[in-house]
Amino acid sequence: MPRYQVLLLAALETVRGLSGAYADELTVATWGGIYQLSQKNAYAGSFEDLSGFGITWVEYQGGLDEVRDQVARGEIEWDVVDVLGQDARQGCADGLFLRLPDDLFPVEIIRDLVMERPNDCVGPNITWSWVTAYDTSAFPAAPPASVADFFDVAAFPGPRAIAAWPQANLEMALLADGVRPGEVYPLLRTEAGQDRAFSVLSRIAADLRFWSSGEEPVALLLAGDVVMSTAYNGRVAAAQLAGETRIGAVYEGQILDEEWFAIVAGTPNEAAALAFLRHVAAPEQQAAQARWIPYGPMRRSALAIIAEGEPWFHTGQPVLPHIPSRTDRLEDALVLDPDFWVEHGDALTARFARWRRGLGL
Numbered sequence: 001m002p003r004y005q006v007l008l009l010a011a012l013e014t015v016r017g018l019s020g021a022y023a024d025e026l027t028v029a030t031w032g033g034i035y036q037l038s039q040k041n042a043y044a045g046s047f048e049d050l051s052g053f054g055i056t057w058v059e060y061q062g063g064l065d066e067v068r069d070q071v072a073r074g075e076i077e078w079d080v081v082d083v084l085g086q087d088a089r090q091g092c093a094d095g096l097f098l099r100l101p102d103d104l105f106p107v108e109i110i111r112d113l114v115m116e117r118p119n120d121c122v123g124p125n126i127t128w129s130w131v132t133a134y135d136t137s138a139f140p141a142a143p144p145a146s147v148a149d150f151f152d153v154a155a156f157p158g159p160r161a162i163a164a165w166p167q168a169n170l171e172m173a174l175l176a177d178g179v180r181p182g183e184v185y186p187l188l189r190t191e192a193g194q195d196r197a198f199s200v201l202s203r204i205a206a207d208l209r210f211w212s213s214g215e216e217p218v219a220l221l222l223a224g225d226v227v228m229s230t231a232y233n234g235r236v237a238a239a240q241l242a243g244e245t246r247i248g249a250v251y252e253g254q255i256l257d258e259e260w261f262a263i264v265a266g267t268p269n270e271a272a273a274l275a276f277l278r279h280v281a282a283p284e285q286q287a288a289q290a291r292w293i294p295y296g297p298m299r300r301s302a303l304a305i306i307a308e309g310e311p312w313f314h315t316g317q318p319v320l321p322h323i324p325s326r327t328d329r330l331e332d333a334l335v336l337d338p339d340f341w342v343e344h345g346d347a348l349t350a351r352f353a354r355w356r357r358g359l360g361l
Contacts, residue, residue: 024052024053024054025053025054025055025056026047026053026054026055026056026079026080026269026272026273026276027055027056027057027058027077027078027079027080027269028055028056028057028058028078028079028080028081028082028276029058029059029060029066029078029080029081029082030057030058030059030060030081030082031059031060031061031062031082032059034238034292034293035234035293035295036057036059037292038289038291038292038293038295039057039082039289040055040057041288041289041291041292042280042285042288042289042291042292043055043276043279043280043285043288043289044057046279046285046288047275047276047279047280050275050279051272051275051276051279053269053272053275053276055276058077058078060081062083062084062087063087064087064090064091064094064096066078067081067091067096067097067264068094068096070264070266071095071096071264071265071266074266076264076265076266076267076268078264078267079263079264079267079269079272079273079276080261080262080263080264080273080276080277081097081261081262081263081264082125082259082260082261083122083259083260083261083262084257084258084259084260084338085118085257085258085259085260085336085338086338086341086342088118088119088121088122088258088260088262088338089118089119089338089339089342090342091121091262092118092119092120092121092122092262095265096264096265097121097122097262097263097264097265098121098262098263098264098265098267098270098273099120099121100120100121100122100123100263100274100277101274102120104123104274104277104278105117105123105124105278105281109124109281109299112283112299112300112301113298113299113300114127114296114297114298114299114300114325114330115127115256115258115298115335117260118260118338121262121263122260122261122262123260123261123262123277123278123280123281124260124261124280124281124286124298124299125258125259125260125261125280125298126259126286126289126295126296126297126298127256127257127258127259127295127296127297127298127324127325128232128233128234128256128257128259128295128296128324129232129233129251129254129255129256129257129296129324129333130163130168130172130230130231130232130233130254130255130257131230131231131232131233131236131249131250131251131254131324132144132147132149132150132172132228132229132230132231132249132250132253133217133218133221133228133229133230133231133236133247133248133249133250134221134227134228134229134247134248134249134250135221135222135224135226135227135228135246135247135248136245136246136247136248137246138158138227138228139156139227143248144156144228144248144250145250145252146176146250146252146253147172147175147176147250147252147253147254148175148176148177148178148253149250150172150176150204150228150230150250151173151176151177151200151203151204153203153204153206156227156228157227158207158226158227158228159207159208159209159225159226159227160204160207160208160209160226160227160228160229161208161209161210161211161216161217161220161225161226161228161229161230162201162204162208162209162210162211162229162230163210163211163212163230164210164211164212164356165349165352166345166348166349166351166352167336167341167345168230168255168336169197169201169230169352170188170194170197170198170201170348171184171188171197171255171334171336172230172253172255173196173197173198173200173201174187174188174193174196174197174200175253175334176200176253177196177197177200181332181333181334181335184334185337185340188340188344189340189344194348194351198351198355201355202355205359208359209225209226209229210356211229214231214232214234214235215235217229217230217231217232217235217236218231218235218236218239218244218247221246221247222244222246222247231249233249233251233254233294233295233322233324234293234294234295236249236322237249237294237322238293238294240322241294241313241315241317241319241322249322251324251329251332251333252332253332253333253334254324254329254332254333254334255333255334255335255336256296256324256325256330256333256334256335256336257335257336258298258335258336261276261277261280263277281298281299283297283299283301283302283304283305284302284305286298286299286302287302287303287305287306287309287312290302290306290312290313290319290323291312291313291314291319292314294313294319294322294323295323295324296323296324296325296326297323297325298325300327303320303323303325303326303327306319306320306323307320
């Protein structure tokens, strides 16, 4: 048994020795659907076997309002919560999440992460990304191969779709215009950079659609309403793994986003929650989730496990072609900066709305 499991089991036994200090169920709040199912399949059984704790899974819609309310009332209903990067930062700063012990994630784990851990309140979960999806039947001879191709209506004619908000759209526009990933956010912090991004978006404005839910891009492509769309990589990969040959994906210029696990401050199940975070950070568990959903493990060592075990997906198909955090895909990827959107989100959302109105869309 790995040393971390021995130590955490000892901590759990200590908690069990305190009368009335624990419950036998750990409550984990996360997104629903196939994503939650992938977590259950990857973590629940193995964690219960290790710890003796069952897991109650709760579906929520993100944000910090419910966590904030529980902490303010002192009535903690959730022990662990699955959070996006912005909430991981804000929740820690506001004292909503437990600051984790320094030795919970040894340096070898921290160095193994594909992106930087934002603070000491969170543990590794998954990565996902915005990609360019396209209708393969529209470009049978020379399909698009870069984010720049999405904005090249001369070489790749036809209607496009983008998300109905500025996040990721502005970043992809600058990447398509030749800005290197490391230069995107410094440029977007300037008025000239913002003007440049909107100018690139205007190149495709003549025949543009907007999507507001994750399933729409694939549906628009299959209906023939658009020939290309920005999309969440998981939705695109799910269609491809289901055998939909008309859906193609371009990962060059992807916008990589992050998900973390945090422990709600004040939980009476702290030791079990710590054990859960350490358990799901193990490369074996990170790799196991990718059997059920084509999101990227946070740990490079998990990617190695997948590579050695291909075909890895539960249907017997290779999954690495659909993983956004593959090492060879990181060089041209841009990691979304939550701090930028906290600082500039309101102003850019208002400008994006004005830009749409100006297009009559």
